[in-house]
Amino acid sequence: MRCPYCGSLDTQVKDSRPTDDSSAIRRRRVCPDCGGRFTTFERVQLRDLIVVKKSGRRVAFDRDKLMRSLGVALRKRPVDPERVERMVNGVVRQLESEGEAEIPSARIGELIMQGLKSLDDVAYVRFASVYRDFREARDFNTVIDELSTEEADEPPAKKRTKAPGKA
Numbered sequence: 792m793r794c795p796y797c798g799s800l801d802t803q804v805k806d807s808r809p810t811d812d813s814s815a816i817r818r819r820r821v822c823p824d825c826g827g828r829f830t831t832f833e834r835v836q837l838r839d840l841i842v843v844k845k846s847g848r849r850v851a852f853d854r855d856k857l858m859r860s861l862g863v864a865l866r867k868r869p870v871d872p873e874r875v876e877r878m879v880n881g882v883v884r885q886l887e888s889e890g891e892a893e894i895p896s897a898r899i900g901e902l903i904m905q906g907l908k909s910l911d912d913v914a915y916v917r918f919a920s921v922y923r924d925f926r927e928a929r930d931f932n933t934v935i936d937e938l939s940t941e942e943a944d945e946p947p948a949k950k951r952t953k954a955p956g957k958a
Contacts, residue, residue, distance in 0.1 A: 801824065814880045852899075
């Protein structure tokens with residue numbers, strides 16, 4: 792593994808352990824040349840996924856890009872990062888198990904929307920505003936009305952809990 796500080800190819804693993812959900816191996820590394828310390832993660836990849844954009848352009852699936860976009864949607868929201876990690880792992884596993892190497896970006900967006908709906912309503916609306924390309928305030932109202940209708944239709948034991956201190 793190349794050192795991110797000095798570029799040396801000779802780094803050493805100091806500690807290795809599975810993540811909490813056992814979906815990856817976390818490795819603490821040190822560079823003997825500059826003394827820099829950094830962490831890497833090793834994950835199982837069943838197949839290389841290609842994302843087919845709306846324009847028809849094809850790009851390699853980038854899990855980190857997906858995590859960054861979720862970070863924007865979840866910014867300042869009371870959601871445990873482990874839950875986000877589990878959701879993303881589930882989405883990636885589902886995409887890999889569908890058997891297709893080329894995945895439409897719309898499919899990824901729908902799976903993320905489903906996951907966010909169970910994690911946090913505000914993050915769901917934020918992600919939807921970009922994913923569905925909202926143009927007007929009424930677009931937000933439409934999504935919020937959908938959420939309110941679905942929540943009202945859920946049985947009492949199934950209803951989502953709100954963040955502490957929120958009504």
